[in-house]
Amino acid sequence: MGDIKVTSSYKIMKALGKYKVNVPTGEFYKSGVKKGKEKYKKEWCEDGVKGTLDWAIQLNYYRILLEQQGLSVTKMVIQAMCRDNNLRIASERGIDQAIYLLPIHPIRDQWIQRYMRYKAKALQVALETRTLPSVCRAKERWNNRKCLDYCNVVGHCPYGNRLKVATEKPLQVVS
Numbered sequence: 001m002g003d004i005k006v007t008s009s010y011k012i013m014k015a016l017g018k019y020k021v022n023v024p025t026g027e028f029y030k031s032g033v034k035k036g037k038e039k040y041k042k043e044w045c046e047d048g049v050k051g052t053l054d055w056a057i058q059l060n061y062y063r064i065l066l067e068q069q070g071l072s073v074t075k076m077v078i079q080a081m082c083r084d085n086n087l088r089i090a091s092e093r094g095i096d097q098a099i100y101l102l103p104i105h106p107i108r109d110q111w112i113q114r115y116m117r118y119k120a121k122a123l124q125v126a127l128e129t130r131t132l133p134s135v136c137r138a139k140e141r142w143n144n145r146k147c148l149d150y151c152n153v154v155g156h157c158p159y160g161n162r163l164k165v166a167t168e169k170p171l172q173v174v175s
């Protein structure tokens with residue numbers, strides 16, 4: 001069972017658990033302020049935390065619904081299509097394929113059901129009281145990165161708006 005996501009190279013980089021580390025080259029600077037210091041280069045690692053929790057929750061919920069109908073789900077996969085894969089920014093993030101197949105691991109039914117009840121209740125309260133729910137957790141908003149570049153509802157979110165204003169660069173006047 002699976003789902004197709006059209007998403008950014010940033011999200012795929014996070015989903016693959018990719019990150020860069022500094023690796024010593026064995027060479028040393030011969031001049032300048034760094035003279036005598038060792039040179040480093042960046043290398044990719046793929047053993048980081050896989051940022052797939054939102055997809056895993058969605059697919060696991062589908063799995064529960066299918067199993068309630070008597071169907072058996074043995075495997076869950078996200079087909080992630082990179083929307084910016086032909087741009088330089090994608091290769092800088094180590095993303096060089098248009099499509100990635102990402103395995104999704106099972107999450108306990110109890111945890112998924114409790115999460116869905118919590119979210120449903122938050123939505124119901126928000127609609128009934130016409131108040132916004134609490135701000136997404138740091139993990140849900142990718143430590144603000146989602147708010148700044150990838151959230152579809154940022155226009156309705158006071159937190160996201162404040163963040164955008166605070167990080168906006170002042171216009172430079174060219175004379």
Ligand code: SF4
Pocket residue numbers: 135136140141146147148151152153154157159160161
């Ligand atoms: S902009 Fe608001 S709704 Fe969107 S991810 Fe950030 S906190 Fe969540």
